[in-house]
Every structure is written in structure tokens, then in C-alpha cells.
Amino acid sequence: MADSDGRQVDSINNATDEDVKLQEIVLAKNEGKELTKEEKQRLRKEKKQHKKSKKDDKGPPEKEKVKEKASVPVPSKPATQSPAHKAAPVPVNASASESPAAAEKPAKSKAELRAERRARQDSDRASKQGKKEVGQQSASSKPKATPNELQPVVKRLPEHVQVDDPAALKKLAKKLERQQVPLRSDYGYKVSLFSHLHQYSRKNPPTQQISIPATVIHPSIVRLGLQYSQGIIAGSNARSVALLHAFKQVIQDYSTPPNEELSRDLVNKLSPYISFLSQCRPLSASMGNAIKYIKKEISNIPSQCKEEEAKGELQACIDSYINEKIILASEAISKYAIEKISNGDVILVYGCSSLVNHILCKAFEKQRKFRVIVVDSRPRLEGRETLRRLVKKGIRCTYVLISALSYILPEVSKVFLGAHALLANGYVMSRVGTSQIALVAKAYNVPVLVCCETYKFCERVQTDSFVSNELDDPDDLIVTRNGKTHLENWQTVKSLGLLNLVYDVTPPDFVDLVITDLGMIPCTSVPVVLRVKNVDQ
Amino acid sequence: MPGADKETDLSERIESFLSELKRCGSGAGSLRGSAETARETTALLRRITAQARWSNAGDLMEIIRKEGRRMTAAQPSVTTVGNMVRRVLKIIREEYARSRGSTEEADQQESLHKLLTSGGSSEDNFRQHFAHLKANVIEAINELLTELEGTTDNISMQALEHIHSNEVIMTIGRSRTVEAFLKDAARKRKFHVMVAECAPFCQGHEMATSLSKEDIETTVIPDAAIFAVMSRVNKVIIGTQTVLANGGLRAVNGTHTLALAAKHHSTPLIVCAPMFKLSPQVSDTPKLSTKNFENTTTNRFGNLILSKVNAHCPVFDYVPPELITLFISNIGGNAPSYIYRLMSELYHPEDHEL
Numbered sequence: 001m002a003d004s005d006g007r008q009v010d011s012i013n014n015a016t017d018e019d020v021k022l023q024e025i026v027l028a029k030n031e032g033k034e035l036t037k038e039e040k041q042r043l044r045k046e047k048k049q050h051k052k053s054k055k056d057d058k059g060p061p062e063k064e065k066v067k068e069k070a071s072v073p074v075p076s077k078p079a080t081q082s083p084a085h086k087a088a089p090v091p092v093n094a095s096a097s098e099s100p101a102a103a104e105k106p107a108k109s110k111a112e113l114r115a116e117r118r119a120r121q122d123s124d125r126a127s128k129q130g131k132k133e134v135g136q137q138s139a140s141s142k143p144k145a146t147p148n149e150l151q152p153v154v155k156r157l158p159e160h161v162q163v164d165d166p167a168a169l170k171k172l173a174k175k176l177e178r179q180q181v182p183l184r185s186d187y188g189y190k191v192s193l194f195s196h197l198h199q200y201s202r203k204n205p206p207t208q209q210i211s212i213p214a215t216v217i218h219p220s221i222v223r224l225g226l227q228y229s230q231g232i233i234a235g236s237n238a239r240s241v242a243l244l245h246a247f248k249q250v251i252q253d254y255s256t257p258p259n260e261e262l263s264r265d266l267v268n269k270l271s272p273y274i275s276f277l278s279q280c281r282p283l284s285a286s287m288g289n290a291i292k293y294i295k296k297e298i299s300n301i302p303s304q305c306k307e308e309e310a311k312g313e314l315q316a317c318i319d320s321y322i323n324e325k326i327i328l329a330s331e332a333i334s335k336y337a338i339e340k341i342s343n344g345d346v347i348l349v350y351g352c353s354s355l356v357n358h359i360l361c362k363a364f365e366k367q368r369k370f371r372v373i374v375v376d377s378r379p380r381l382e383g384r385e386t387l388r389r390l391v392k393k394g395i396r397c398t399y400v401l402i403s404a405l406s407y408i409l410p411e412v413s414k415v416f417l418g419a420h421a422l423l424a425n426g427y428v429m430s431r432v433g434t435s436q437i438a439l440v441a442k443a444y445n446v447p448v449l450v451c452c453e454t455y456k457f458c459e460r461v462q463t464d465s466f467v468s469n470e471l472d473d474p475d476d477l478i479v480t481r482n483g484k485t486h487l488e489n490w491q492t493v494k495s496l497g498l499l500n501l502v503y504d505v506t507p508p509d510f511v512d513l514v515i516t517d518l519g520m521i522p523c524t525s526v527p528v529v530l531r532v533k534n535v536d537q
Numbered sequence: 538m539p540g541a542d543k544e545t546d547l548s549e550r551i552e553s554f555l556s557e558l559k560r561c562g563s564g565a566g567s568l569r570g571s572a573e574t575a576r577e578t579t580a581l582l583r584r585i586t587a588q589a590r591w592s593n594a595g596d597l598m599e600i601i602r603k604e605g606r607r608m609t610a611a612q613p614s615v616t617t618v619g620n621m622v623r624r625v626l627k628i629i630r631e632e633y634a635r636s637r638g639s640t641e642e643a644d645q646q647e648s649l650h651k652l653l654t655s656g657g658s659s660e661d662n663f664r665q666h667f668a669h670l671k672a673n674v675i676e677a678i679n680e681l682l683t684e685l686e687g688t689t690d691n692i693s694m695q696a697l698e699h700i701h702s703n704e705v706i707m708t709i710g711r712s713r714t715v716e717a718f719l720k721d722a723a724r725k726r727k728f729h730v731m732v733a734e735c736a737p738f739c740q741g742h743e744m745a746t747s748l749s750k751e752d753i754e755t756t757v758i759p760d761a762a763i764f765a766v767m768s769r770v771n772k773v774i775i776g777t778q779t780v781l782a783n784g785g786l787r788a789v790n791g792t793h794t795l796a797l798a799a800k801h802h803s804t805p806l807i808v809c810a811p812m813f814k815l816s817p818q819v820s821d822t823p824k825l826s827t828k829n830f831e832n833t834t835t836n837r838f839g840n841l842i843l844s845k846v847n848a849h850c851p852v853f854d855y856v857p858p859e860l861i862t863l864f865i866s867n868i869g870g871n872a873p874s875y876i877y878r879l880m881s882e883l884y885h886p887e888d889h890e891l
Contacts, residue, residue: 191756
């Protein structure tokens with residue numbers, strides 16, 4: 001009792017001292033100015049003091065962890081929250097999953113500090129029966145396993161598939177607030193099977209909640225986020241390339257603050273940007289791989305490198321990544337794929353895949369005689385873009401909707417499909433409807449060829465299209481036919497839901513061949529390629 | 538004078554019916570359900586029987602056959618018209634046989650034999666005159682009409698035998714039979730319905746709004762998501778435009794994909810179809826209507842591209858009988874392999890070609 005009084009008096013004293021400063025900080029935050037590290041720490045301390053005085057019985061272990069986190073002078077990357085939040089039996093695994101994130105950093109001092117901290121936490125936790133720790137991490141949206149180590153790694157569930165868990169949502173909200181990134185709210189009635197996913201409306205982009213000009217998030221990132229959320233930039237390659245270009249701009253405009261190292265600070269700067277982009281639209285597998293690459297390159301910059309030199313090197317890295325993994329890869333894939341196209345072929349394509357379009361244009365230039373059937377589906381109707389590009393080239397095209405598939409398939413000799421990602425168990429993740437095409441093609445014995453660059457290979461495994469997917473704006477399904485719009489007021493009807501899925505997974509037995517820049521492989525060889533790639537790196 | 542009036546009145550009615558049929562096919566989607574068409578056809582045939590001039594069964598059959606050919610020519614895709622004509626012809630044959638005194642049991646026992654050897658038993662040419670034939674035929678047609686009126690109810694009454702609670706049911710497009718079926722089951726059971734919208738006409742939207750008004754949990758999915766969602770579906774219940782003689786279906790486009798996806802996941806596919814949709818045809822030529830397609834798609838293309846592109850918009854799909862699990866009709870549930878028998882009970886082999 002006396003103790004709590006003393007604490008309260010203490011806090012009041014603190015408040016009178018730092019009230020002014022605190023108000024300044026809050027003002028600055030509301031104006032959207034970026035807070036310095038000290039200001040952020042002070043804010044955190046204040047909040048923690050408030051909480052302590054209000055609720056005495058809130059588990060102290062959490063407080064102490066927060067305090068320790070705040071008092072560590074080493075700049076903490078978001079990934080380093082993990083030792084604070086992981087469950088007790090996983091300190092070893094925490095270090096294991098830490099190591100890829102902080103690859104070859106000068107980690108000696110950090111590891112020692114961490115070990116000390118952990119020892120303290122363990123003793124505290126042992127003494128008090130702390131509250132259950134939610135063993136999840138709301139960091140970047142793709143979990144990274146360590147393929148080179150055979151220890152049992154606990155994969156961190158990405159936040160965007162835990163929407164039905166209030167604890168995870170709270171964590172995300174806290175993290176976004178700390179990074180000063182606006183939180184986007186869900187829209188509309190969600191079908192019960194998908195209550196674990198976000199569903200946003202295109203009419204409320206997160207950029208509305210940012211003050212312009214924003215100094216927290218780089219303007220090119222804001223623009224990129226808006227382009228993603230409105231669907232102006234769509235397609236796996238396009239999104240990755242746009243992301244990399246925006247990062248180049250960010251690096252260009254970046255200047256190292258005093259007493260900071262470029263290799264560590266720049267990565268910290270990128271984290272709020274990534275959170276913001278994933279609020280605009282969940283990151284794709286290719287974007288995740290690109291971000292991992294950039295972070296690795298940044299943290300590999302030696303500390304004695306001059307700033308200009310480092311920036312130039314990073315920009316060159318990004319350029320070479322785009323060139324190698326996307327542009328040259330598509331050239332290699334076209335070369336392999338053209339061998340598979342013979343004269344007189346009738347080729348079926350679905351939706352709009354930049355890679356497949358490139359292959360067809362190249363084949364047409366090489367004087368192959370074929371015609372193309374473009375299959376399209378509501379509500380995105382991306383096939384029209386493909387149609388436009390192919391007709392401009394001069395290729396003979398036919399256009400159908402996906403419901404006419406069994407009508408048109410007897411004429412088809414080959415099916416070319418693009419992919420969003422290739423999963424480690426051989427499943428192909430692609431635009432919704434791809435699995436349907438592969439299914440019907442299999443029923444008619446038409447070969448199905450998937451074209452995919454290796455940078456889209458992903459270590460996730462998935463067996464159905466429910467657990468990890470993306471829900472698009474449900475209002476897209478509304479349409480007017482014969483002057484009547486039946487679904488106009490779907491929100492008012494209690495038991496009506498609209499489902500607008502973006503991706504689906506195709507089982508490997510529907511796919512006959514995968515054409516990658518490394519060659520033509522069967523679907524089941526994807527983990528082999530992943531292993532080879534990781535050994536190289 | 539009155540006779541001539543009646544005749545002109547009759548031909549007027551026939552003409553108006555024919556023009557309505559023609560218009561119905563060229564509009565977007567079907568303006569009237571098949572049940573309505575069947576009822577109107579049968580009523581018209583009854584009127585022809587009552588008002589046309591004929592002296593024996595053979596004449597009547599000729600008249601009806603002639604009108605039937607005109608009606609089916611007006612709109613070949615609406616097969617219910619032809620089916621009703623064939624039913625009436627069979628009624629006439631039966632009534633004639635009954636008037637003559639010959640029984641029908643022999644027919645049914647040897648029907649398989651008769652099926653194989655049909656063509657050899659055209660007994661007589663229906664030239665005998667019977668006084669009460671007209672009345673009997675009209676009475677039998679009235680019975681047929683009552684049967685037609687009760688088909689949807691008969692089918693919906695079987696709903697509770699096939700739907701359990703907490704099921705996820707998938708359907709495609711809009712079928713009044715399936716709508717009544719599901720609404721009837723929803724009175725006692727709680728389940729979830731997924732409706733594939735069936736582009737480009739998107740009849741699924743209307744179906745979904747109508748079902749959700751009865752407090753059924755409904756979800757509208759685009760056609761592309763059928764396979765993605767199928768793994769969570771317990772049953773697929775669809776309606777159809779025609780049931781073919783081999784047990785296959787001619788249904789709205791997209792149904793074949795749905796059936797293949799159901800087969801892949803071993804989900805039962807149930808077809809709710811009343812008996813008047815059963816047709817002795819086996820052909821599966823889908824009907825094209827590109828005109829509708831261009832109207833319903835927005836013109837973002839520009840004419841330059843459209844002129845170089847072929848667009849296809851088939852209206853119907855053929856579904857082979859091995860993908861179908863069960864037919865639910867007004868006379869109960871049947872397997873697709875049994876359809877040929879039902880057909881022989883409804884239609885006479887010589888009427889298969891009108």
C-alpha cells in the first residue's frame with residue numbers, strides 16, 4: 001500500500017517535471033513529425049508509468065521487459081522484440097530465429113546483452129506466474145525458417161492471417177502506433193470461413209489517415225501504398241519492381257543521423273514503411289523475398305564504408321537484383337518456353353501474367369504460328385489487358401469467360417499459366433481460377449505449363465486456399481444487369497455475404513511442367529531449388 | 538360462323554405463343570421459368586384438342602405434331618415445349634388404346650424388348666373413330682396440368698431428406714426449383730449456401746438475395762472461385778434446363794466445371810429437375826448468343842480491338858451422366874442410370890422425332 005503510494009507520488013513528481021516535455025512530444029507526434037529516439041523512449045516510459053499506477057496487478061514481467069527494452073541503448077530492430085515476447089521454452093529458438101534476421105552483424109555485444117536480459121526475465125517469470133504469453137510475432141508478414149539449421153524452428157505466424165485473434169490485433173495496433181503508421185479497419189460482413197483474414201474497402205485507403213506532407217513515411221512509399229491499395233499496380237512482378245524502385249528513392253534520400261550506423265539504422269527506417277505497405281495491401285511472396293534481400297544487403301555494408309559509397313552500392317545491388325531475377329529470368333524462361341510452342345498450336349492463357357505475355361510475344365516474333373484463347377473472370381477482368389497487349393502485337397485471339405471453359409477446351413492444345421508464388425510442397429499459388437483451369441484441362445488431357453521465376457519460390461506450405469489468402473473489396477462483385485442491381489444493398493441484408501478471393505492454390509498433380517529460369521522442372525522439385533538457392537546464399 | 542371464329546381465335550393464340558417463345562430466347566436470360574412454359578404449352582394443346590377439327594386419333598396426332606414442330610422450331614433451346622407435345626401424343630395413344638380395349642400391362646412388361654424391337658409394332662394408324670375420345674383426352678390433359686402445377690411442391694417436400702444441419706451447399710445460377718427446395722429445408726434446418734454467380738448474366742445474384750431474405754446464410758462467389766471453395770462444400774445442388782436421355786444434363790454454362798470440381802472432391806452432385814424437363818434428345822450442341830455478350834460487357838475495348846477478336850458466350854453446358862449422383866424429381870429420387878426407363882414411360886418411341 002505504502003509502496004504504491006510512494007510510486008504514485010514518484011510518478012506525480014515525474015509528471016510535473018516532464019509534463020512540459022511530454023506535451024511537446026505529444027504535440028509533435030500529432031503533427032506527424034518523426035520523434036527522436038529519446039522522445040520515443042520518454043513517451044513509452046510515461047505510458048508505462050501511467051499503466052503501473054492505474055492497474056497494480058498487471059503482470060510485472062511485461063513491464064520489466066518493456067523497461068528493459070527501453071533502457072537498452074542499442075538500437076533495437078523490431079525483430080529483437082521476439083526475446084521479450086516469446087514463450088518461456090523457446091529462448092534457444094529465439095536466438096535461432098534471430099540469427100537470420102541479424103545475419104552477419106557484429107553480434108557479440110548484442111548477444112551478451114540479450115543473454116543477460118533473458119536470464120533476468122526467466123528469473124522474474126519463474127517467481128511470478130506471469131500471464132500467458134502469446135507466442136506470436138507481429139513482424140514482417142513472411143515468416144523465415146532457417147533452412148541451414150536443423151533445430152526445430154518455431155515459425156512465426158504472419159499477422160495478416162490472425163485477424164480473429166484479439167490479442168494479435170492489439171499487438172499489431174500497438175506496433176503500428178509506435179511506428180506511426182495508420183491502422184486500417186476491416187470493411188463489410190466477412191464470410192465465416194474467412195474471419196481470420198482482413199477485408200478492406202478500396203474506398204478507404206490508409207493514406208487518408210496520414211497528414212500530408214508526412215515526414216514519418218517517405219512520400220514515394222505513400223504513393224506506392226496508394227497505388228497498391230487502389231489496384232493501379234497489380235501483378236507480382238510489377239509490384240516487386242515498383243517496391244524496389246521506391247526503395248531506391250528512399251535510399252537516395254536517406255542520410256545517416258549522427259551516432260548511428262547506416263547498416264542498422266536504414267533497416268530500422270524501412271520497417272515502418274513495410275508495415276505501411278502491408279496495411280495497404282498484404283505483401284506478396286515476391287515482395288517478401290525482395291525485402292529480405294535488401295535487408296541482408298544493407299546489413300552487410302561494412303561500418304567503415306562512407307555514406308555515399310554505401311548508398312551507391314545499395315542502388316547497384318537493387319538494380320542488379322531487378323535485372324537478374326526479373327528481366328533476365330524472363331528472357332531465359334521465354335527461351336525454354338518457345339521450344340514448347342509448335343506451329344498450329346492453340347494456347348490458352350488466363351488472366352494477365354506479364355511473364356506469359358512476354359513469352360507469347362517473343363514466340364510470335366520468332367515466327368511461330370499459333371493462336372491464343374484468353375480466359376477471363378469477374379470481377380477483376382484482367383484478361384482484357386492481356387487481350388489488348390496480344391492484339392497490339394498482331395496475335396490472333398479469342399476471348400471467353402471462365403464459365404465457358406468446358407466449351408472452349410476441346411480446341412486447346414496447351415495451357416500456359418503464370419504464378420504468384422510456388423510453395424515448398426509443390427502447390428502453385430496463383431490468381432483465383434487458375435486451379436479451376438488446371439482441373440478442367442486435366443479432365444480433357446490438355447498439358448498445363450506453369451511459368452515462374454525462381455525469386456517467387458516461397459518456403460511456405462499450403463494445401464488449401466483458405467488458411468492464407470487475401471480478401472479483396474467485396475463491393476467489386478456488385479454489377480448491373482438489365483438495369484437491375486440485385487446486390488446493391490447487400491450490407492443491409494444480415495445473412496448475405498460477398499466473397500472476393502484473390503488467390504488460390506493448384507495441387508501439383510494438375511501441373512505438368514514448371515518452366516523457371518533454371519530450366520524445366522516438375523512441380524515437386526521446388527524444395528530442391530529452394531535448398532540450392534539457400535546454400536548459394 | 539362460330540366455328541370459323543374459334544379457328545381464327547385458336548390460330549391467333551398459337552401465333553402469339555410462338556412469337557413469345559421467339560422473343561423469350563433472344564432476350565437476356567429466360568424471362569419465364571420452364572414450369573410456366575410447360576403449363577402454357579399444355580393449356581394450348583388442350584385448346585387445340587378442344588377446338589380443332591378432327592375426327593379420329595390419327596388426325597389429332599397429326600395436328601398436334603404439326604403445331605409441335607412449329608413451336609420447337611421457334612425456339613429450339615426451350616425443350617419443355619417439345620416434351621409437352623410428346624407427353625400429349627402419348628396420352629392420345631393411351632386413350633386410343635384404352636378405347637379400343639387393349640391393355641397396357643403387356644407393354645410395360647416387355648418394354649425392354651419393345652425398346653430393342655421398336656419400329657416393328659406400329660399396330661394400326663389410329664383411324665378408328667371413338668365418340669368419347671375427345672373427352673377422355675381432355676380429361677387426361679387436365680390431369681397432366683394438375684401434375685405440372687404440383688411439381689415444385691413435390692420436389693421441395695423431399696428437401697429435408699437430403700439436407701442436414703450445418704451443411705455447406707453450393708449452387709450455381711438461378712433455378713426456381715432449387716430455390717424452393719432450399720427455402721423449404723431452411724424452415725427446419727440451418728445451413729449455409731454458396732451461390733456461384735454465373736457470369737456474364739449473373740443470375741446468381743438474384744438467387745442469393747432471394748435466399749438471404751429467408752434468413753439463409755448465403756455467400757456469393759465469383760465463378761473463378763468454385764474450385765477454391767469446393768473443398769469445404771458438403772453438397773452441390775443444381776437445377777438444369779434439360780435432362781437428356783442418357784442421364785446427362787444440358788445446364789447453364791459453368792455447370793460442367795462445377796461438376797468436375799465436385800467429382801474431384803467426391804462431393805455429391807444433386808440435380809433437382811421435374812419430369813417435364815426430361816427430353817429424348819441426346820445431342821449436346823451448346824447454343825451461342827454473342828449478341829448478349831457484347832451488351833453485357835462494358836466497352837472498354839474500343840472497336841479496334843473488338844474487330845480482331847472472336848468472343849464466345851455459350852449459354853449451355855453439357856454435363857455427362859457419370860458426374861451426377863442423384864436426380865430429384867416430382868416422382869422421387871433416381872440415379873442417372875435409370876433415366877432411360879423413366880423416359881420410356883413418358884414418351885412413345887415413335888414420338889422422339891416430332
